[in-house]
Amino acid sequence: MTLTLGQALDQLLEQINTKSQADPSTSYTAKLIGQGTAHCAKKLGEEGVELALALVSGSATDVAHEAADLLYHFGVALASRGISGPDVVGVIVARIGRSGLEEKASRTPS
Template identity: 30%
Template sequence: MIEALYEEIRARKEEPKEGSYTNYLFDQGLDKILKKVGEEATEVVIAAKNNQAELITETSDLIYHMLVLLVETGVSLEEIKTELKKREGKLSKTKERKQIDEL
């Protein structure tokens, strides 16, 4: 499903469709796309404190906007998969991570 959506977004960038929200984002540029990703990420955090239905809706919005960002910046899903595979099976030690208040 995510792959199909990514391909649809990529196709929309290559062949714009009048009135398309996706094309609106591409036309507005990277700063607008980044703003939307930030807004949606914040909404996911808030939704997680509210209810599951809202969390599902906001997570879907975030995934869509992240895919728009990937297409805009030329990052493929294969590159994301490759990076995730590099991390598979590795232990993450909490002592090696910065504390939240240090970020």
């Protein structure tokens, strides 16, 4: 089966949503979410660092594996806050066609 990255990410987010409701003793996803958003954010940060290091000195296979890990923990972190894929897609769609510099300048400080 060949999927686009978007299709695979959609399926991953659906799977995370389903597994988040499972028993934490049998689901790593449910266990992570049960430990709270701060824990999920920490794991996401760790995976980001691992991907950054793989980009610098790892093989292409290492980079792909770390990127997949990062996307999984990204999904878990979103789920821990009740943020859906469509929530993120809406922001991405709104940014399409805008320069990155223009988009950054339009943000209001939070």
